[in-house]
Amino acid sequence: MMELDHVAVAGKDLAAAVAFCEAALGVPMGPGGQHARYGTHNRLIGLVPQMYLEAIAIDPDAPPPPDARWFGLDDFSGPARLDKWICRVRDIDAAIAALPMAGRRVDLDRDGLRWSMAVPEDGRLPFDGLFPALIQWHVPTPPGQSLPPSGLVLDRLTVAHPEAGHLQALLAPHLQAPLVRFEPAEAPRLSAGLTGPQGALRL
Numbered sequence: 752m753m754e755l756d757h758v759a760v761a762g763k764d765l766a767a768a769v770a771f772c773e774a775a776l777g778v779p780m781g782p783g784g785q786h787a788r789y790g791t792h793n794r795l796i797g798l799v800p801q802m803y804l805e806a807i808a809i810d811p812d813a814p815p816p817p818d819a820r821w822f823g824l825d826d827f828s829g830p831a832r833l834d835k836w837i838c839r840v841r842d843i844d845a846a847i848a849a850l851p852m853a854g855r856r857v858d859l860d861r862d863g864l865r866w867s868m869a870v871p872e873d874g875r876l877p878f879d880g881l882f883p884a885l886i887q888w889h890v891p892t893p894p895g896q897s898l899p900p901s902g903l904v905l906d907r908l909t910v911a912h913p914e915a916g917h918l919q920a921l922l923a924p925h926l927q928a929p930l931v932r933f934e935p936a937e938a939p940r941l942s943a944g945l946t947g948p949q950g951a952l953r954l
Contacts, residue, residue, distance in 0.1 A: 752840070752841075752925060752926070752927040753838035753839070753840055753846070753883065753885065753922070753925045753926045753927065753928065754838060754839050754840075754927055754928055755802060755836065755837075755838055755839075755908065755928040755930060755931060756802060756837045756838055756839035756886055756893070756895060757798075757802050757803045757804065757805055757836075757837050757894070757895060758802075758804055758805070758833060758835065758836050758837070758905075758908060758941075758943060758954075759804075759805040759806075759807050759822065759833075759834060759835040759836070759837065760772050760804065760805070760806045760807070760831055760832065760833050760834060760954065761807055761808060761822060761824060761827050761831065761832065761834040761835065762806065762807075762808045762827075762830075762831030763808065763827065763828070763831070764808050764809070764811070765792055765793070765794065765806060765807070765808040765810075767808070767830070767831040768794075768806035768807060768808050768831045769794055769806045770831070771806075771830070771831035771832065772796070772804060772806050772954075775952060775953065775954050776796075776804075776903060776945070776947060776952055776954075777947060777948075777949055777952070778796065778901055778902065778903065778947065778948075779796075780794040780795065780796050780804075780806055781794060781795050781796050781797075781898065781899070781901075782794060782795070783795050783805070783806070784861045784862050785810055785813060785861065786810075786859065786861060787813065787861070788816060788857065788859055789816050789820045789821050789824075790809060790810055790813040790814060790815055790816045790820060791807055791808065791809055791810055791813070791820060791821070791822075791824060792807070792808065792810040792813070793805050793806060793807040793808075794806045795894060795898060796898065796901050796903070797894075797895070797898030797899060797900055797901050797903075798895075798901065798903050798904065798905045798945070799900070799903065799904040799905065800904075800905075801895045801896050802895045802905055803894050803895050803898050804903075804954075806831075807822065807824070808824070808827075809824055809825075809827075818872070818874075819871075819872065819873050819874030819875075820874050821857075821868065821870045821874055821884070822834070822835050822874065822876070822880075822884065823874050823875045823876065823880050824874070825874055826874075826875065832941075833941045833942060833943055833954045834880065834941060835876070835880065835883075835884055835941070836881075836883050836884070836908060836910070836931070836941065837883060837884045837885075837886050838883040838884070838885055838886070838926070838928065839885075839886050839887065839888060839893070840885050840886070840887050841887065842887065843856055843867045843868070843869060843885060843886075843887035844856060846869065846885050846887075846925070847869050847885070849925060850869075850885070850921075850922075850925065852871075852877045852882065853869035853871075853876075853882065853883075853884075853885045854868075854869040854870040854871035854872070854876075854885075855869065855870060855871075855872065856868075856869060857869075857870045863890070864888075864890055864893075864894070865888075865889040865890055866886055866887060866888045866889055866890070866893075867886070867887045867889065868884060868885065868886050868887075869884065869885040869886075870884075878912055878914060878918050878939070879912065879939035880939070881910050881912050881918065881939050881941060882918065883922070883926075902947055902948045903945050903946070903947050903952070904945060904946045904947075905930060905943060905944075905945055906930065906944045906945055906946055907930050907931075907932055907943065907944045908928075908930055908931050908932070908941070908942075908943050909931075909932045909933075909934055909940075909941070909942045909943070909944075910931065910932065910933050910934070910941060911933075911934045911935070911936035911938075911939065911940040911941070911942070912933075912934075912935070912936060912939045912940075913935065913936065913937060913938075913939070915933040915934055915935045915936065916933070916935065918933060919933040942954060
């Protein structure tokens with residue numbers, strides 16, 4: 752089964768992605784790290800229940816990767832925004848066999864974390880980037896469980912797309928994520944509702 756692991760805000764640079772998160776949430780983002788394989792870097796903040804928010808962007812100081820960057824970051828344009836949702840699976844190979852459009856398996860590590868992800872050859876996830884990225888953690892305590900509490904609770908994640916019904920039907924046999932909603936919309940859009948120390952928030 753696929754369970755919601757984390758959500759990602761992308762930006763033209765990491766400062767823009769972090770600024771967007773902090774302005775919307777009213778709390779500072781925590782530290783992150785570098786992803787040498789894809790030439791990106793991030794910062795994180797924990798969310799209840801046992802999830803997290805990632806701000807991610809191309810690392811200008813990193814060598815370019817040998818192929819397309821994940822999350823479609825090579826093509827990213829416009830203002831920073833909530834752009835991706837990532838679901839954890841217990842067996843990445845079985846998940847890719849069931850949903851081959853998710854991409855190929857790529858094994859990764861950084862700062863003591865080890866994981867595998869499904870990444871399309873061109874870096875672009877289906878459904879205009881709103882197909883969930885798949886991840887399998889190979890550590891006993893992934894970031895969603897180890898990050899310090901932020902006081903932020905993720906209440907819902909809305910996946911809006913012209914083909915929302917098709918995407919929902921495709922994922923339904925595999926997805927166990929009661930916080931995720933699918934809505935038909937003219938333009939693809941990802942949004943999240945949260946509760947923080949000051950009340951209702953929106954990304």
